Amino acid sequence: MSTQTGYMSREPLLRVVKRAEKPTRQIMLLRAEALVFALVAGGVFILLIGYNPFEIYGTILSGAFRSKMAIQATVKVMIPLLISSLGVTLAFKMKFWNIGAEGQIIAGAICASYFALYHSSWNHVLLVTVMFLAGIVGGGLWGLIPALFRVKWGTNETLFTLMLNYIALHVVNFLRDGPWKDPGSQGFPKIARFDKNAALDKLLGVQIGWVVALALAALVLFYLRSTKHGYEISVVGESSDTARYAGMDVKKIVLRTMFLSGAVCGIAGMVQATGSDITLTNAVAGGVGFTAIIVAWLSRLNPVTIVIVSFLFSVLEKGSSVVQSSFGLSTDCADVLQAVILFFVLGCEFFIRYGFVVRKKGGAA
């Protein structure tokens, strides 16, 4: 307790001070450093479990690009990730913590799957259009629920959207075990494979979803940068009080944006179920909704950067599956590495705005 008296009079050894925000080039450099540190940290871990980090990182890269098929697979991984990252970005720009992408992906996939299962004889173009709209409506409504409670009673959206993830997941299980169970599966609970007519077409060997994803990136970029809605979102994100003083209908903006955020995630679900899985499983989202949050945050909610980051993450994801088959290391290492990268980038954000000052000798201020 002897330090108690001295506490107030002496400065701490390290003091945090605010600095002017660094120029963009320096910020980019800081982030690059963070990335390098993250890869080194990952490398040390790989070394600790007895492997050569260069060999593992090399396998990840070559695994993702080694053949035309590998590249196509990488792009296939990227499609739902890119789309849902764009989805959560809309909400995050508004500082609305939509952790529910996972559930919105599932909801979109469920709605689209209904048409794929029960109206597969429709004209192909009509069917795909309807499934696309169903994905939008399903994901959008699932995103709208927490927004409604948020604007009405201020219900915490972080936890609510999260609970909705699990509820959506168990809805799929319910459909799988009961109403939508494949009668031809000999008792094994699964949903039937969709009819060929209900499956999305391919372009350059990959399901058409990649075109949808890139188009959405352009659309979200335009929406956020150049429309009145986009402006309103950023004002609400800065301060909802400011928005209110400026005469904006904050409730309406929150509801609209969350519908759109969920809708975009719903498209991700539709595209994944009807383009890649060609059936509905409870793994249709499979953690993509959470990875999307990392991607969106790493990209500082910039749609162009999101395209790049989600591609790099897909390389990591695809490459790690090759690491699994050649070294017997689980693909979970991709998740770990992604998280470590974000840890370092989150840490480096501090140095953009703040700095440490070391106490001068003698402890005088």
Place this chain on the structure above:
Amino acid sequence: MDLFIKFLVAAVGAGTPLLFGTVGEIISEKVGHLNLGVEGMMSIGACAGFMVGYFTDSFLLALVAAFVAAALSALIYAFLTVTLMANQNVTGLTLTIFGIGLSNFIGVYMLERSPNGTLKLPERITASMRSIHIPVLSDLPVIGELLFSYTPFVYLGVAVALLMGFYLFRTKTGLNVQAIGENPAAADAAGIEVSRWKYINIVLGGGICGIGGAYCSMIINGGVWISDNVGGLGWISVALVIFAAWKPQMAILGSFVFGALRILKYYMPKSIVDLPVAFYDMLPFLITALVLILSSVHASRGVNIPANLGNNYFREER
């Protein structure tokens, strides 16, 4: 009647991991830090506890390992959010992804290298985790089963909850700690070392979550390692904090109620209510959502949410 008692006993068991998670999170939220990494910290505790138990055959060492490993992971969160003032939501979520990933990764790594392709805790440690038999007390009819028939985890959980309740509400330190969550600037001005207590509480809370994780990996699946063994319990714990109104004592009741919800599907006689299994699995999440809504509707009646929850504290900006 017999079935009902069995149901209650099972509910307590199923609620125990939630109890650790909830109490751990309360400790952290009391200093104003909403740590969404509970699921990840529990996963890390699950992995460390299981692996140390597997190799040392010591229940005590397994518990210590689970606590320390999860506390260390909480230290990452504390460093990023307290010292570097990173966004709490994003940091917590990243911790969850990190924890689950690392736990599964190590699990698969060990599985690949185990002689028969499975990992099962040795007999001695499973024996020491079995329900404690207290002479006379455990043999009492009904009461013996209801109160004295549990694994050590259950008693430890209740003890930790009571202890933390005492710490927060009955000691000077605890009241100081609560002041940090309410108004860090005022606490700082009053001479409370804000950053230090934030670190202590976040790390301690993480360690407690880790023991809950050890329950998931060591008890729930009968001592056999499976991936994703925490399976969303950490998230329910985060929500249970609201149900418990930020009081560790209330967390005891809350977790046992939610434990009951989790195992309801095995005990509900089909002749009375015949619902799909998926509905029962959904129930804890559904009820949590309802609790969230109800607590926000009644928010005006002064729920005990720390006023500065989720906001980082920068000393020179008050």
